[in-house]
Amino acid sequence: MRSVTCTAPVNIAVIKYWGKRDEKLILPLNDSISFTLSQDQMCATTAVSISPTFTEDKFWLNGKEESLENPRVQNCLKEVRRRASKRKFEGSDEDFLSWHVHICSANNFPTAAGLASSAAGYACLVFALGQVYGVEGDLSSVARQGSGSACRSIYGGLVRWHKGELEDGTDSVARPIASADHFPDLRVIICVANAGRKKVGSTEGMKRTVQTSRLMQHRVKESVLLRLDAIMEAIKEKDWSSFCDLTMADSNEMHAVCQDTFPPCVYMNDTSHSVSSLVHQYNDIKESQGSFSQKVCYTFDAGPNACLFVPGVVIDEFMTLLLRAFPPSASQNMNDYVRGHQTQTMPVSQAYLSLLDDECQAGQLKFIVHTKVGEGPRVLDDSATLLDAETGMPKVTNDSA
Amino acid sequence: MRSVTCTAPVNIAVIKYWGKRDEKLILPLNDSISFTLSQDQMCATTAVSISPTFTEDKFWLNGKEESLENPRVQNCLKEVRRRASKRKFEGSDEDFLSWHVHICSANNFPTAAGLASSAAGYACLVFALGQVYGVEGDLSSVARQGSGSACRSIYGGLVRWHKGELEDGTDSVARPIASADHFPDLRVIICVANAGRKKVGSTEGMKRTVQTSRLMQHRVKESVLLRLDAIMEAIKEKDWSSFCDLTMADSNEMHAVCQDTFPPCVYMNDTSHSVSSLVHQYNDIKESQGSFSQKVCYTFDAGPNACLFVPGVVIDEFMTLLLRAFPPSASQNMNDYVRGHQTQTMPVSQAYLSLLDDECQAGQLKFIVHTKVGEGPRVLDDSATLLDAETGMPKVTNDSA
Numbered sequence: 001m002r003s004v005t006c007t008a009p010v011n012i013a014v015i016k017y018w019g020k021r022d023e024k025l026i027l028p029l030n031d032s033i034s035f036t037l038s039q040d041q042m043c044a045t046t047a048v049s050i051s052p053t054f055t056e057d058k059f060w061l062n063g064k065e066e067s068l069e070n071p072r073v074q075n076c077l078k079e080v081r082r083r084a085s086k087r088k089f090e091g092s093d094e095d096f097l098s099w100h101v102h103i104c105s106a107n108n109f110p111t112a113a114g115l116a117s118s119a120a121g122y123a124c125l126v127f128a129l130g131q132v133y134g135v136e137g138d139l140s141s142v143a144r145q146g147s148g149s150a151c152r153s154i155y156g157g158l159v160r161w162h163k164g165e166l167e168d169g170t171d172s173v174a175r176p177i178a179s180a181d182h183f184p185d186l187r188v189i190i191c192v193a194n195a196g197r198k199k200v201g202s203t204e205g206m207k208r209t210v211q212t213s214r215l216m217q218h219r220v221k222e223s224v225l226l227r228l229d230a231i232m233e234a235i236k237e238k239d240w241s242s243f244c245d246l247t248m249a250d251s252n253e254m255h256a257v258c259q260d261t262f263p264p265c266v267y268m269n270d271t272s273h274s275v276s277s278l279v280h281q282y283n284d285i286k287e288s289q290g291s292f293s294q295k296v297c298y299t300f301d302a303g304p305n306a307c308l309f310v311p312g313v314v315i316d317e318f319m320t321l322l323l324r325a326f327p328p329s330a331s332q333n334m335n336d337y338v339r340g341h342q343t344q345t346m347p348v349s350q351a352y353l354s355l356l357d358d359e360c361q362a363g364q365l366k367f368i369v370h371t372k373v374g375e376g377p378r379v380l381d382d383s384a385t386l387l388d389a390e391t392g393m394p395k396v397t398n399d400s401a
Numbered sequence: 402m403r404s405v406t407c408t409a410p411v412n413i414a415v416i417k418y419w420g421k422r423d424e425k426l427i428l429p430l431n432d433s434i435s436f437t438l439s440q441d442q443m444c445a446t447t448a449v450s451i452s453p454t455f456t457e458d459k460f461w462l463n464g465k466e467e468s469l470e471n472p473r474v475q476n477c478l479k480e481v482r483r484r485a486s487k488r489k490f491e492g493s494d495e496d497f498l499s500w501h502v503h504i505c506s507a508n509n510f511p512t513a514a515g516l517a518s519s520a521a522g523y524a525c526l527v528f529a530l531g532q533v534y535g536v537e538g539d540l541s542s543v544a545r546q547g548s549g550s551a552c553r554s555i556y557g558g559l560v561r562w563h564k565g566e567l568e569d570g571t572d573s574v575a576r577p578i579a580s581a582d583h584f585p586d587l588r589v590i591i592c593v594a595n596a597g598r599k600k601v602g603s604t605e606g607m608k609r610t611v612q613t614s615r616l617m618q619h620r621v622k623e624s625v626l627l628r629l630d631a632i633m634e635a636i637k638e639k640d641w642s643s644f645c646d647l648t649m650a651d652s653n654e655m656h657a658v659c660q661d662t663f664p665p666c667v668y669m670n671d672t673s674h675s676v677s678s679l680v681h682q683y684n685d686i687k688e689s690q691g692s693f694s695q696k697v698c699y700t701f702d703a704g705p706n707a708c709l710f711v712p713g714v715v716i717d718e719f720m721t722l723l724l725r726a727f728p729p730s731a732s733q734n735m736n737d738y739v740r741g742h743q744t745q746t747m748p749v750s751q752a753y754l755s756l757l758d759d760e761c762q763a764g765q766l767k768f769i770v771h772t773k774v775g776e777g778p779r780v781l782d783d784s785a786t787l788l789d790a791e792t793g794m795p796k797v798t799n800d801s802a
Contacts, residue, residue, distance in 0.1 A: 214627075215657055218619035226615075245663070252665050256616055260657035262650055263681040270671045280664040 001051035001392060002096060004131040005385040007043040008124030008377040010109075010117075011036045011152045011159065012188070012307045014247040014299055015228055016254040019210045019220065025169040026148045029210070030224045032161045033231060034152045035309070036180070037188055038374030041340040044120035046105040047386035048128040054100035060394050061105050068103075075145040076126050077101070083142075084133035096133070103128075104386040104394045109369075122146030123153030127377040140174035156180050156375035158235060178235055180373045183243070185312030187341070189319070190369040191326065193271040193304035202302040205258065205265040212262040219257055224250070240311065244283070244297035247309070248276075251299040258302075267302045271326075271364040275306040278325055281355040282318065317352070319343040322368070325356050329363030340370040402452035402793060403497060405532040406786040408444040409525030409778035411510075411518075412437045412553045412560065413589070413708045415648040415700055416629055417655040420611045420621065426570040427549045430611070431625045433562045434632060435553045436710070437581070438589055439775030442741040445521035447506040448787035449529040455501035461795050462506050462522075469504075476546040477527050478502070484543075485534035497534070504529075505787040505795045510770075523547025524554030528778040541575035557581050557776035559636060579636055581774045584644070586713030588742070590720070591770040592727065594672040594705035603703040606659065606666040613663040620658055625651070641712065645684070645698035648710070649677075652700040659703075668703045672727075672765040676707040679726050682756040683719065718753070720744040723769070726757050730764030741771040 017032040057077075059068040068074070085097055105125060107117050126143040129135075140161075144151035152159040155176040164172030200208070209216050227250055234242040258265040268276075276298055283295045294314045298306050310318050319338075323345070328337040388395050418433040458478075460469045469475070486498055506526060508518050527544040530536075541562075545552035553560040556577040565573030601609070610617050628651055635643040659666040669677075677699055684696045695715045699707050711719050720739075724746070729738040789796050 213657075214624040215616040215619055215654065215661075218616055223615040249663055252663065253616065253661050256614075256657040256661035259660055260616075260654050262646070262653065264653050264674075264677065266674045266677075269674075273665075273667045276665065276667075 001049055001053070001389070002132050003047065003049040003382070003385060003387060003389065003392075004128055005045065005047040005380045005382075005387075006124055006128040006131060006377055007039050007045050007380060008120050008127055008153050009036045009039045009156070009374055010042045010120045011149065012299060012301070013149065013152070014243075014297075015224065015231060015250050016299075016301075017149055017161065018254045018257065019206045019216060020148070021163070022167075022169065023207070025172075026144050027169045027172050028148060028161065028163045029220045031163050031228055032149070032152070033177070033228070034149070034159050034161075035186075035188070035373050036153060036156045036159060036376060038372040039378070040374070041369055041371035042107075042109045042120070044105060044107050044117065044124040045380075045386060046103065046121075046124040046128040048104075048125075048132045049102045049387045049392040050096055050099040050132055051102075051392050052096075052099050054102060054392060057101050057103075059103045059105075062107065063394070072122070072146045073125070076122065076142055077129065079142045079145060080126065080129040080133055080135055080139075083135045083137075087134065087136070101129075101132075102387055102392045106386065118147040119149040119153050122150035123377060126150070127154065131379060138173055141170060141172060144169070144172060144174075154376060157373065158182055160232075176376075177232075180375055182235070183238065183240060183309075183311075183373075186373050187310045187312055187315045188369075188371045188373065189306075189308040189310055189322070190371070191271075191275055191306040191308065191322075192366045192368065193269060193306070194364060194366050199267055199303065200265045205261070205267075205302060208263075208265060209257050209261040213257045213260040215260045216257045219253055223253060227253075241287075241292035241295050244295045244309070247297045247299055248279075255300060265302075267304060268300055269304040272300055272304045272306055274325070274364070275308070276300075278322070278355060279308065282321065282352070285351055285355075316344045316346045317348055319370070320345050320348050321352050321355070324348075324353070326365045326368075327362045328365075332363065332367075336367065337365075338368045338370060341372070343370065402450055402454070402790070403533050404448065404450040404783070404786060404788060404790060404793075405529055406446065406448040406781045406783075406788075407525055407529040407532060407778055408440050408446050408781060409521050409528055409554050410437045410440045410557070410775055411443045411521045412550065413700060413702070414550065414553070415644075415698075416625065416632060416651050417700075417702075418550055418562065419655045419658065420607045420617060421549070422564070423568075423570065424608070426573075427545050428570045428573050429549060429562065429564045430621045432564050432629055433550070433553070434578070434629070435550070435560050435562075436587075436589070436774050437554060437557045437560060437777060439773045440779070441775070442770055442772035443508075443510045443521070445506060445508050445518070445525040446781070446787060447504065447522075447525040447529045449505075449526075449533045450503045450788045450793040451497055451500040451533055452503075452793055453497075453500050455503060455793060458501050458503075460504045460506075463508065464795070473523070473547045474526070477523065477543055478530065480543045480546060481527065481530040481534055481536055481540075484536045484538075488535065488537070502530075502533075503788055503793045507787065519548040520550040520554045523551035524778060527551070528555065532780060539574055542571060542573060545570070545573060545575075555777060558774065559583055577777075578633075581776055583636070584639065584641060584710075584712075584774075587774050588711045588713055588716045589770075589772045589774065590707075590709040590711055590723070591772070592672075592676055592707040592709065592723075593767045593769065594670060594707070595765060595767050600668055600704065601666045606662070606668075606703060609664075609666060610658050610662040614658045614661040616661045617658045620654055624654060628654075642688075642693035642696050645696045645710070648698045648700055649680075656701060666703075668705060669701055670705040673701055673705045673707055675726070675765070676709070677701075679723070679756060680709065683722065683753070686752055686756075717745045717747045718749055720771070721746050721749050722753050722756070725749075725754070727766045727769075728763045729766075733764065733768075737768065738766075739769045739771060742773070744771065
């Protein structure tokens, strides 16, 4: 039996992926850029075992056995095996490609909270399969076939997913463009909003946008291209203020084309817009003080959660303000409300306090995650495996999960 | 003394005016099209008197004396007097152009509710001034200089505001394009939402959109032009279903460019999106039944209020559903909750009831106005005047208004 257990991170795009040019191969209409987040707070964990004694392929997700027939999982599995078989002909002697596989995956964060769990999950699956089958080279184009944005979780730091030009998608790959500490001591604050109405899923939503939004044509042909060039320059120059403005503008443009979709796809809610407004007002003060490097920026995926990037130097100040604007409700426990890194409450000046809405209501957020930018997938040591080394079965199952 | 009292209607754009090419002359970047609404539910009333005995120009708005120095009011007054002076040289013998003017204006609906009160107000002012000074010909380009969309309130039914090409704005005028009964028995339902955060005013908002939104360029250069042609065709062909889709798409596009503005201008709130979603789901059922002429459409101005156009044949059904989805709260009185025309509650089929959100909350709307499409400004008879025929002073004042 060959076994490996790996973890892979979540990533958050600052230049958004929204719209495919090929549904089946998952090829995007534009390049996107993301931060990979630290795995300390959020990660997917996947164990893969292959053995000549297994009688069938098996798959457990968050403790529950699932069908392996999902075409996206199958695509990943087939592609890793295809690459492994190429390698085998080059010298390996074991016939492990005919062995069945057991896969056991789990997220350490709520799948339902809209925290890009599929990106981490598919990146982890593909990375672990690559390890167990001994496949070398870039795996991002394999992960892409599981979930588009998963390709960016294959690397740490700042990552660019190149849309590629080829019809077969082989050049649609992710590449690291800057290290995790490129903008030093950057904090990532995820405000998990209490969602109301059910939303259109992102696969369906982006399809509908491409089909119905005239503004989307303009985004893809012109606007996002200009912004990609500008943000690459801001990254190169470590120009945090421009990076912030470009990140917020791209998030806004994505949600604009969603609103322009027919019928509209609305992901941000009143809470999302309140967070956005707080950030703009906070930045107005920072700009008026000439403190451009202390600006904060937001980005929103296909859901109401705000993801904020906050320089470490102002994290205590900003979190104090954020918690005043969005306090937990009476039934929420403060220890559970802010997860991950802790901050110190501090006195903030009247200029900042005046930003707070008179009507600010407790309980608009479910919880807040305080994390950082981080590294790519990693291999855990054997003691951490999710699959029993003898039987190849999950060590813990939870069929009610 | 010469006196006149007039009323003028509100209008609601179906192809939106958003963005000026000239701030001072109030010249728009694109043509817009609107329905003029009935004056039975909402109108502005303005009395104008001129007399050789008046010692100064005076202005009362909603019972309170206001300065006449507002440049937009001054522009309207100057332009009407200029046109009157041209006429005078052609034959009039009275020197009434040197007389002072008393103006008294009032709206019969809450100014603060975001119901396009400035459009009705300026249309009424200009129409009344035109009457008292005996100015003939089109007054829409004068009303435009008070408030852009006011030019459309000079006419009834369906009205098109041509953006014009000339730098002096003389060809930026409104023209009626179809009568009030063009789509027969059409009902207009205004859902006045409980607004939360303070919004950016529309003058400031559209300026910011023009300056910062890349998508706005595409709307103005291409998208809105295609939609204008398509909706003119739908009006000509009385194709209600296409008219609905185009109206909703243009509202969505306007709010998309607002979201794409930096910082974003967000006018729709969660309640607005819930109304929008209900309309789309209602239309899905109508389309699946082949009842295209029974579709409903929404449009949103620079605020959270939904304006819905509902064919008379389904008004009872639709209102029953709307009131189930957005019931008054315990503290709201049903008689005050729906204003204007009344409807009959009726049994609605399970297909429609299943559209209702489980979490539908009472009290999301302040009130609902049920009105119709209507005619342009009119002259009231002398008994209805707001200014005393002897003194030229307001008959009723309310300094606390």
